[in-house]
Amino acid sequence: MDERKIRILQAIIDDYILTAIPVGSRTISKRYDMNLSSATIRNEMSDLEELGYLDQPHVSAGRVPSAKAYRLYVDELLRTGKLKTGDVQSIREHFKNRSGKMEDVINRAAQVLSNLTSYTSLATGPKSAEMTIRNLQLVPISHHSALLVIVTDSGIIRDSVIHVDRDLDSDTLYAISRMLTERVTGHTLREVQQVLKTVSREVAQRHDVIDSISQLLADVESSSGRTRIAFAGPSNILNFPEYSDVEKARTFLSLLETKDVILSLLEQRQSVAFTVRIGPETGVPELADCSVVTATYSLDNGTNGTIGVIGPTRMQYGRVLGILGAMGKQLSSLLRENEE
Amino acid sequence: MDERKIRILQAIIDDYILTAIPVGSRTISKRYDMNLSSATIRNEMSDLEELGYLDQPHVSAGRVPSAKAYRLYVDELLRTGKLKTGDVQSIREHFKNRSGKMEDVINRAAQVLSNLTSYTSLATGPKSAEMTIRNLQLVPISHHSALLVIVTDSGIIRDSVIHVDRDLDSDTLYAISRMLTERVTGHTLREVQQVLKTVSREVAQRHDVIDSISQLLADVESSSGRTRIAFAGPSNILNFPEYSDVEKARTFLSLLETKDVILSLLEQRQSVAFTVRIGPETGVPELADCSVVTATYSLDNGTNGTIGVIGPTRMQYGRVLGILGAMGKQLSSLLRENEE
DNA sequence: GTTAGCACTCGCGCCATGTGAGTGCTAACT
DNA sequence: AGTTAGCACTCACATGGCGCGAGTGCTAAC
Incomplete structure (x- = not known):
């Protein structure tokens, strides 16, 4: 792969990217001033094909860059276009x-x-699994459901509806939110399951709410691959x-x-x-x-x-x-x- | 438009819906047992074309139902397919x-x-403009921003981030939320602007927060066309x-x-x-x-x-x-x- | 009113042909 | 030895002619 081959390959790729038309030896020798005749280019192209950088859709068509060529192009030849x-x-x-x-x-x-x-x-x-939690808050929606808002350290928000068995008023939900937030702040979503289990043990009542939350967080975490x-x-x-x-x-x-x-x-x-x-x-x-x-x-x-x-x-x-x-x-x- | 024409038209539409191929007179007389020869069908089809129910892509092709035909089909002929x-x-x-x-x-x-x-x-x-509000709640996100959760009577949630100038802690935000909710519950999104103005006048401080909310709600309302x-x-x-x-x-x-x-x-x-x-x-x-x-x-x-x-x-x-x-x-x- | 028969239309697929872009090879030139 | 002109060759593609057949409209008979 001497320097000239590379220049030719580059020209071919540039041209093909622009036009999507298989590019022939004449095009290169004329449009890109190489000071080489088409015949010479042809010889070089033949070599490049043998090296796996060019493909030929059919005999009488021009050459098309192969994946390998683009790889080279991206890795080596790219003058990163200074964008306007x-x-x-x-x-x-x-x-x-x-x-x-x-x-x-x-x-x-x-x-x-x-x-x-x-x-x-x-x-x-x-990915949310890696993020640490800054704040958890429950907002009442209807008698049996609430919105759980999860705020992470990056200010990113996830929210989901959870169902709660009992009828909880706004203040109670807020109290629960405060309590949970205190326990959970600084932990990652991954760790939070563990913490919630502990909490769940300590607090006799409110099991259902915490369980709902716990399950939801599990969902969020696992589905955070997605x-x-x-x-x-x-x-x-x-x-x-x-x-x-x-x-x-x-x-x-x-x-x-x-x-x-x-x-x-x-x-x-x-x-x-x-x-x-x-x-x-x-x-x-x-x-x-x-x-x-x-x-x-x-x-x-x-x-x-x-x-x-x-x-x-x-x-x-x-x-x-x-x-x-x-x-x-x-x-x-x-x-x-x-x-x- | 006698009864027979309609039956033929229906057959044509049914067939075309199924196959997307212009349907000819023979097809109708054979596949759908009309007890009529293709010639008769042809005459009828010719009439139907004149009435604007059929189009002919070109002379030697079959007929295709026109928009008018589908309209008739939907309005009159449709035996609503009992779904499985x-x-x-x-x-x-x-x-x-x-x-x-x-x-x-x-x-x-x-x-x-x-x-x-x-x-x-x-x-x-x-459309959210018509819905009445059940609950407004602010959730702290960062020092200068909070999430406004809007719950409507239909349990539908809208939420958006608002920016607040001062640093407000969770409890303060909750207090504001409670206050606002009390004032705003039962009003539609459309009306709520008015209410907020009143509130804004009463409460000397916190102007900025209420203003932010007010502006956001305006956005939500106007953008609820979209x-x-x-x-x-x-x-x-x-x-x-x-x-x-x-x-x-x-x-x-x-x-x-x-x-x-x-x-x-x-x-x-x-x-x-x-x-x-x-x-x-x-x-x-x-x-x-x-x-x-x-x-x-x-x-x-x-x-x-x-x-x-x-x-x-x-x-x-x-x-x-x-x-x-x-x-x-x-x-x-x-x-x-x-x-x- | 219905239908058989028939001439006619015309899109479509098929094939043959010509064209031209592009190649590979060879021989001559530098 | 590398470069280039020249030339024969390939092959996709566009073009045009051709036959097929689906479908029509019309007419005449049932």
Whole structure:
């Protein structure tokens, strides 16, 4: 792999990302000033194919970059596109005066991403199991149910309805809330089960309420592998010629609708700031010619959430990474404000 | 329009709904035992076309029902398909042991609908402006923000984060909550602004908190035109041959993604239990060959939400109406339990 | 009023053909 | 030895002709 081969490969990838048309030797020698004839390029391309960086849809077509090529491209060749200042501006704009509700933040983040990149985008909240609890509060809803609001140290809120057997008035619920909060503050969701058991033993009455809460927290914890995830712009995938086949589009879209697969894909996220999964690397056959690019944003307590983009392997990696980076920063700082 | 024409029209519609293939005279005379030759059917079909009930894609193809035909079909000919007892069972199953959070209920409802019908489905919550407040409660989140939980008489919850200038502890917030709740209980969201103004005048301090709340409630009220809406199974539309064109699919899907259009469509809902909008009747050009079937479910206080299905005009109206009916009942009773 | 018969239409699938982009190879040039 | 011009070759794709058959409308007879 001499220097020239790499320059040619880069040119091919750049061109293909732009046009989605298999690129031929003439195109390279003309559009990119290499000072080489098409014949020479042809020889080099032949070598590159042998090395596994290029594929040929059929004999008389141009070459198409392989997953291996994109991998090289992302790892080595990428001049991270400095994104336009307008974009940063626009990101900041979108998050101004915004509610601190996790759900909204996530939705909005995905939305903004999808607007900026015009790829299908996603965002998840941080894993809740790791977070420590700051406050528990019960709010009466009806005679037999109450809303349990869980506030964590990162200012993130989860709430769920629990059923209570007896009729409890507001003040009683508040008293219980205070008591529980005192016992539970500073513990992670993971530990809290244990604490509640102790409490349950101490307090003879109110068993039912505490049991309900305990069960709910268990749910939240276990289901927190399945963090909330928001998608935006799924239909964006249809803008790309590689998905002009309806059947392909359908499987892609229903894959998103089930959410499970994507979630488990995100589970394996490395501690690295950016993760790029190219086609087969996703391990999901339906995503064979998609790339999934994700970035993490983090909160002070070390937990982190994910934002990301799904598009054709022929993705504008430079631009996407730039945007994800800016977005991640913005989100981190936004959420840390909440923590104060 | 004699009786025989109607029978023929019905046969044509039934067949086309099933197959999506333009139906010819022979098909009718053979598959549906009319005891008439194809020639006779042909004459009748010619008449039906003149009357505007049938269209002909091209001369040598069969006939296709027009919007007018579907309208007649829905209004007059529909023997409401008694749905399988299994379906009712399955609906009931899905709503067992379920959280009373409006958001979840709506999502779930849409999901179930989409599973049962295999059409794209939607659900919205009731308009909040009409609901009366049962309880307001502030939960501390961080030094400068709190969660305002609004519980209405139908047990429906809205919550939002508000920012407070000063640092307020839990007890103070609770005291404020109690005070506000007392003043505000029984008023609708619409009226509550007025009440808060009075309160604000009486209480010299705490202005900021009350102002924040007031502003938030204004938001909730005005944005309650834009009720929460949940879609499920958007990609289902791709199962139908009429959407095998990618461009068409794309516009359809992005129409759903913006949500606005569909929401405003639902706004015009009649007080009737069911609404069927066929193709052009939707007034949305993108939905020209879709039908939107909606049903309302209602709460005791008279407010009602919507569930519905979007599919090709060639929709199984009977089945869909049956399912929507059952679902509506189920939802109504579920939510009334919450009210108690 | 119904139906058999028939000529006619026209979308669709099939095949044959031509075109052109792109290749690989060879031989000559630097 | 590397580069390049030249050329034969491949093959997807677009084009156009052709036949098939589903379906129609009309007419004449039942």
